[in-house]
Amino acid sequence: MSIQYILEIIGTFAFAISGALAVKDLQNPDWFAALFTAFISSIGGGTLRDILLGSYPLVWISDITIIYAILAGVLATFVFFKFLLRLRKTLFLFDTFGIALFTIVGTEKALHLGVKPEIAVIMGVFSATMGGVIRDVMTNEIPIIYRKEVNATACLAGACSYLIFNDLGMERNTAFISASLVIIVIRLLAVKFEWSIPRFFR
Numbered sequence: 001m002s003i004q005y006i007l008e009i010i011g012t013f014a015f016a017i018s019g020a021l022a023v024k025d026l027q028n029p030d031w032f033a034a035l036f037t038a039f040i041s042s043i044g045g046g047t048l049r050d051i052l053l054g055s056y057p058l059v060w061i062s063d064i065t066i067i068y069a070i071l072a073g074v075l076a077t078f079v080f081f082k083f084l085l086r087l088r089k090t091l092f093l094f095d096t097f098g099i100a101l102f103t104i105v106g107t108e109k110a111l112h113l114g115v116k117p118e119i120a121v122i123m124g125v126f127s128a129t130m131g132g133v134i135r136d137v138m139t140n141e142i143p144i145i146y147r148k149e150v151n152a153t154a155c156l157a158g159a160c161s162y163l164i165f166n167d168l169g170m171e172r173n174t175a176f177i178s179a180s181l182v183i184i185v186i187r188l189l190a191v192k193f194e195w196s197i198p199r200f201f202r
Contacts, residue, residue: 004105004176009069011101014094015042015131016073021084022139031074037135038074042066044131049106049123053113092191099128100183103155104176107162117163124159125152150190153197158183 019041023029043060050058060066077084106127110120129152133143145152162179170178189195 007101008105009065011094011098012042012066012069013073013076014098016070017077017084018095018132019135020074020077021081022135022141024081026139034074034077035071037138038070038077040138041131041135042070042073044134045102045127045129046106046131048130049110049127052126053110053115053123055109055113096184096187099151099155099187100158100180103128103158103183104162104179107159107179108176111166121156121159121163124162125155128152128155150187150195150197154183154186154190157186 016038019038020034022041023033023037026033043058043066047058047060050056103124105124107120107124109127110123111117115123129145132151133145135141136143158179161182162175165175165178
């Protein structure tokens, strides 16, 4: 079992917690709502990516461990709900770690499937953000990519960095970790210094 695979499972677990917590303000936040939202948050982006790329079977269908990670995340949210609410900053770090990891995983998978680099970058961003977008729409929130937070932009920068590192002949694991760090650093700095993308209309 590779370190990358372990990190992917941890990222899936973290996204499941994020999805389960997202239903707390709904009128009827029952178990089905929590499970479904956690599921969408965790695998929505990767599923969309694989469908667009024609990659079958879908990752969560071929690897049951992903389903178990999601179930564990929902159960942990139920048991430690109040504690998790007090750990918003910690959960933000997990979320940041998750989007960094899934961006590079998505970009790399798209490249291995033979698509052009530009498409690989888009697939990387989709992998990291679309699950959260669908989750926000389902829970009547403004999707995170439309908020002031620098999110998709950080993923875009990380995916492009991975392409550059790859073209420079950097060793695969080094390129993977370095590009992930680009995303993590940009997102943390953006939150700390309240960076945002310039407005389209003034």
